[in-house]
Amino acid sequence: MAKGTGTSANRRTDIVAAAIEVFAEIGYYRATTAQVAERANISQPYVYRFFTKESLLVEALEVSWQRIMQAFGRVIASEKPEGLEEGLIQAYEAIMESHRSEILLQMQAQTIQDQPVREVMRQGMRSVSELVERAFVEAGAAEASRRTSDFMARGLLCNVSMALDMPSLLDKGHRR
Structure with a gap:
């Protein structure tokens, strides 16, 4: 599970790493940004601060x-x-x-x-x-x-x- 690292650049990296795992496990179309956020230990709105799905x-x-x-x-x-x-x-x-x-x-x-x-x-x-x-x-x-x-x-x-x-x-x- 991704750990919080503090800076925005590190959080982006955490989000991408979580997305790779979630998308690979569940499939891109079935996965949600909420699942990515949960894996990265952040809120879903924080994912949207950086990315669309x-x-x-x-x-x-x-x-x-x-x-x-x-x-x-x-x-x-x-x-x-x-x-x-x-x-x-x-x-x-x-x-x-x-x-x-x-x-x-x-x-x-x-x-x-x-x-x-x-x-x-x-x-x-x-x-x-x-x-x-x-x-x-x-x-x-x-x-x-x-x-x-x-x-x-x-x-x-x-x-x-x-x-x-x-x-x-x-x-x-x-x-x-």
Whole structure:
């Protein structure tokens, strides 16, 4: 449960963290800002001081994409070319383990048709894909575009495997 931290910036962070958990557990459409407020140990009007329900979802998704970009950026900066793909896989697996609710939230958001949500999802996928492809190109990987597509597709399969608790989906070629 989120703890009160005092400053408005910290309270915003608490609200977003609570929203990620609530939306992932209950589903965006079923969840209410009252449930988010309760999880963050604040009043519902205080949530509305910062967010509408939709803007809260958008910010939560932005947080999740930033986490992936930062993790991948660290791998790219530190890995030798031959260890790049394995390093990216390990970084994503670590995020899936430590921030499962963010991944589940991204999966839900793929089906939401509201334009701001669709745009943050498109931008997140685009940014991650471009970062990975650029890293493959700079590492001298053959067929960087195809490898990026395969990498992204395997990531989505990892998400489905986790969400459905079906690790057997990954036993068929998850790793190269």
